[in-house]
Amino acid sequence: MRTKSLKKNKINVVTLGCSKNVYDSEVLMGQLKANDKEVVHEEEGNIVVINTCGFIDNAKEESVNTILEYVQKKQEGDVDKVFVTGCLSERYKPDLLKEIPDVDQYFGTTELPNLLKALGADYKHELIGERITTTPKNYAYLKIAEGCDRPCSFCAIPLMRGKHKSTPIEEIVIEAEKLAAKGVKELILIAQDLTYYGLDIYKKRNLAELLEALVKVNGVEWIRLHYAFPAGFPMDVLEIMHKEPKICNYIDIPLQHISDHLLKSMRRGTTQAKTTKLLKDFRVAVPDMTIRTTLIVGYPGETEADFQNLKNWVAEMRFERLGCFTYSHEENTHAFNLVDDVPQEVKQERANIIMELQSQISWELNQEKIGKVFKVVIDRKEGDYFVGRTEFDSPDVDNEVLIDATKTYLKTGEFATVKITDAADFDLYAEVSSSK
Numbered sequence: 001m002r003t004k005s006l007k008k009n010k011i012n013v014v015t016l017g018c019s020k021n022v023y024d025s026e027v028l029m030g031q032l033k034a035n036d037k038e039v040v041h042e043e044e045g046n047i048v049v050i051n052t053c054g055f056i057d058n059a060k061e062e063s064v065n066t067i068l069e070y071v072q073k074k075q076e077g078d079v080d081k082v083f084v085t086g087c088l089s090e091r092y093k094p095d096l097l098k099e100i101p102d103v104d105q106y107f108g109t110t111e112l113p114n115l116l117k118a119l120g121a122d123y124k125h126e127l128i129g130e131r132i133t134t135t136p137k138n139y140a141y142l143k144i145a146e147g148c149d150r151p152c153s154f155c156a157i158p159l160m161r162g163k164h165k166s167t168p169i170e171e172i173v174i175e176a177e178k179l180a181a182k183g184v185k186e187l188i189l190i191a192q193d194l195t196y197y198g199l200d201i202y203k204k205r206n207l208a209e210l211l212e213a214l215v216k217v218n219g220v221e222w223i224r225l226h227y228a229f230p231a232g233f234p235m236d237v238l239e240i241m242h243k244e245p246k247i248c249n250y251i252d253i254p255l256q257h258i259s260d261h262l263l264k265s266m267r268r269g270t271t272q273a274k275t276t277k278l279l280k281d282f283r284v285a286v287p288d289m290t291i292r293t294t295l296i297v298g299y300p301g302e303t304e305a306d307f308q309n310l311k312n313w314v315a316e317m318r319f320e321r322l323g324c325f326t327y328s329h330e331e332n333t334h335a336f337n338l339v340d341d342v343p344q345e346v347k348q349e350r351a352n353i354i355m356e357l358q359s360q361i362s363w364e365l366n367q368e369k370i371g372k373v374f375k376v377v378i379d380r381k382e383g384d385y386f387v388g389r390t391e392f393d394s395p396d397v398d399n400e401v402l403i404d405a406t407k408t409y410l411k412t413g414e415f416a417t418v419k420i421t422d423a424a425d426f427d428l429y430a431e432v433s434s435s436k
Contacts (some may be wrong), residue, residue: 012045017053023143026131035121054088056328063088071102087160129175138413139186148192151267153334180219193229205234215246228253231269238285248391254294258313259306290392292321298347299327300338324354359425366423386410401428
């Protein structure tokens with residue numbers, strides 16, 4: 001044991017959950033590096049920090065299993081200390097202390113200075129944008145706000161992340177400039193709700209002004225918007241998207257459902273008519289826009305008629321990108337007071353039906369791309385293919401463009417102009433194009 005305590009500590013940060021957690025882990029790692037700590041991401045280390053997700057059942061289960069895995073490694077002597085942070089820890093700290101006491105310490109989402117102190121480091125307030133990015137070198141997530149003021153009945157995020165708090169424009173620009181200096185070409189703007197940005201500090205929705213500042217950052221070629229909210233959407237964002245080539249014609253706007261009585265119960269602040277009009281306004285303002293959405297099936301009180309309405313509406317709207325989740329009954333949310341009355345097998349069947357419908361829509365839309373030329377960024381090489389994305393696709397969740405690596409050489413992290421030669425439901429096949 002004496003020799004173990006003398007070896008240099010290596011801190012392994014393990015990230016679970018969404019892009020917001022990826023960002024938070026990168027900030028933690030940047031702080032540790034500034035304190036001259038040796039830090040790695042999901043590699044071997046004798047001190048482990050697990051950044052957990054506590055959003056829905058599957059994510060919570062993965063987080064608990066990961067904690068148990070590293071506690072066992074600690075018991076076997078493979079690691080010395082295990083620390084847990086993030087949303088699960090914020091939401092269930094008393095339960096975790098009781099159920100998994102072998103973790104050295106638990107920290108919530110706002111306790112970064114305390115976590116650093118436990119790791120023998122000081123929180124350095126002067127660091128703006130000093131992160132160790134863990135994404136491929138060509139793109140990075142840029143968190144523009146924390147927390148959420150929305151009252152959605154099914155969502156536990158405000159319990160874990162607190163009230164909405166925007167980051168000032170000048171700080172975001174500094175961070176973007178530092179990322180660009182490291183070779184980042186694509187900024188993916190994230191928050192619990194992008195469209196609420198600025199209300200707390202500028203007393204108005206200020207996403208458009210932020211975008212106008214970010215397009216001036218040299219080296220950044222694409223700016224992508226994730227997680228917009230439909231009620232109160234700031235339409236001036238569409239104007240700048242249309243006129244600024246750096247802003248991808250892409251938006252991720254989770255709509256959750258379309259039946260009016262479910263939207264009311266979900267406390268979404270909108271209706272089927274308003275949502276449909278908003279999407280049509282999007283298409284008019286930015287004609288070649290790609291819209292990604294996510295839906296929830298099996299919410300309490302969802303009838304077969306509600307589901308058929310949702311299915312018909314998805315068929316009518318023809319979203320370019322869509323994900324579907326089964327409702328998760330989360331304690332301490334408003335909807336937890338309702339009866340979780342849709343059986344799990346019905347929830348899953350409905351999700352499968354929506355995704356089968358979306359698969360067909362995606363295939364049809366992809367067929368229309370054959371023969372067309374697109375600018376793509378090359379994220380990685382996988383087997384015999386270089387794997388890229390168009391401006392209409394976000395990493396990990398959307399379509400990918402596959403280019404035969406046995407016939408051509410491309411640099412990862414660089415842009416290429418390609419012609420689509422074939423298409424499946426979620427993949428495009430392409431060759432390097434001579435036309436520009």
